[in-house]
Amino acid sequence: MPSNQQIHLDSRPQGEAQVGNFKLVHSETPALQDGQVLVQHHYLSLDPYMRGRMNDGKSYAAPQPLGAVMQGGTAGQVAQSRHPKFAVGDTVVGMGGWQEYSVVDANQAGALRKVSTAQVPLSHYLGAVGMPGVTAWYGLVKICAPKPGETVVVTAASGAVGSAVGALAKARGCRVVGIAGGADKCAYAVNELGFDACLDYKEHSEPKALSAALKAAAPNGVDCYFENVGGWILDVVLGRMNPFGRVAVCGMIAGYDGAPLPLANPSIILISRLKIEGFIVSEHMEVWPEALTELGGLIGSGKFKPRETVAQGLAAAPEAFLGLLKGKNFGKQVVKLIP
């Protein structure tokens, strides 16, 4: 069996996550049992939700255990198989974790899924046609439910989720306004993703300025808000929402590293009769087929051009993950584990 490199969670962050919280470990892959498959990971997915699981506090998922492989989505190829439905060379996605190889009990429902790379590059199954894409779809379609002509705002607009929200909202005839950190990200959102406008929160770096910029970019107010960030930007967007606006709370990455960030004026929920709903895509598996069909179609027709930031080699994963939390990535952040 091949030797394996893994990254373990070595300690829980005190405040900001650090490279020192992770540890690179060498191991051997065990021999396969009947029904098992050995997968060589080509790509590892890095996602903001992982930061929450590094803590020990109350959250929707059990914390990531200490001294164990960091959990996470992976895309790769079957290297050995003792399962009749998987053959060596099959391209597959699963939850293999931060390591080069994983042994998967392929009889377990949902543990391993074969995917075709005929139309879509393998890594996109971790992004636009994977968990982030379906996350965008669920929050936008099932919670925000925008009507044609309505205005949709999304934060982290150039990220894996935000870019898909934009594409899905444009497909529904909405005005789409992104918020992102940096002129380059905003240019990408407008020029390549087709957003109607994008606000750089580093340029409009305090609430009044961002609110004024949002008023100009969304002259009819905001009907739907897809929230990935939290903090003061949430306050600004809520203040510009129309009556009966809908807010899908997908992430609050701004507060993941430290003390909770307050919401300054929750009475706006009443004043504007808003509906605010938090969700986790893994609890809505029933929408995956419909969502992936639409997302694949948008990519196939060239209406949605997802971008990736690729780190090279497993050892680069911690640094790339910390960069993701700071918004250094551009589109979906993956780690490439093959040359």
Add this chain to the structure above:
Amino acid sequence: MPSNQQIHLDSRPQGEAQVGNFKLVHSETPALQDGQVLVQHHYLSLDPYMRGRMNDGKSYAAPQPLGAVMQGGTAGQVAQSRHPKFAVGDTVVGMGGWQEYSVVDANQAGALRKVSTAQVPLSHYLGAVGMPGVTAWYGLVKICAPKPGETVVVTAASGAVGSAVGALAKARGCRVVGIAGGADKCAYAVNELGFDACLDYKEHSEPKALSAALKAAAPNGVDCYFENVGGWILDVVLGRMNPFGRVAVCGMIAGYDGAPLPLANPSIILISRLKIEGFIVSEHMEVWPEALTELGGLIGSGKFKPRETVAQGLAAAPEAFLGLLKGKNFGKQVVKLIP
């Protein structure tokens, strides 16, 4: 025509509302035109929403104009009529405002509604079988939608809305936990309204203490929260909510008088996948018949015993209203305008 006393809004509050913001004015009622009705008000409704309308800021309703009669619900009797559907002596409810008499264009849809006092005292049409009762019904039934066995928490539990929430939730087989300010209010909620438990936030006067008390009173967690108060109590209850909990935001009276009260930890919306929705009952007129039927039935069968605090005479209205904002009332606050 009879002479009329009115209370006008004389100035907008700077921070806390004061008696000096109101002014008692003497006037004459004008002669009736065809289609008009002169109503003598027996009861004037005092409601927390009126505080918001005293401000000039953005809200769901246009601000109460300065130098005009304070707007508000009234119950009374037809004193003169030039409308074929209303006869002298009919008992009616409408939005007559803070005055002894009002002239109503009875052809205007919804302006005046005849009610029967055979089963229900007239003043209850301003409370349990009026706007506050329907408010409770809409938030509980349409937003919280509790299932039998679930736990419902309501703040301002002994108030006009809160007491109705409790009765409606008990009728649905829920565990009902109230939060109110004072041992007497809590005793009323448990002993007369049939709440399973009631927490006095003056006894448990800081977040950790109230959270511990709530944990004991709601050992299976909180599924539904009917919010009338806002502020730190909102944070405490959100922290005890079960996954997929529902929050109906009806009022945030704690912040009406001053600066907005923040929500300390909005990330709980994501962590617990909560749905939070603000609403205003007047935008949901379609539910009134169903709601009033159920509320009337609960009162008729003795399952819901609404209580009132009655101030005497129009001049007492400002003081009674300020007391309502401070929670000095017990059940529905009305002003009686006849001897």
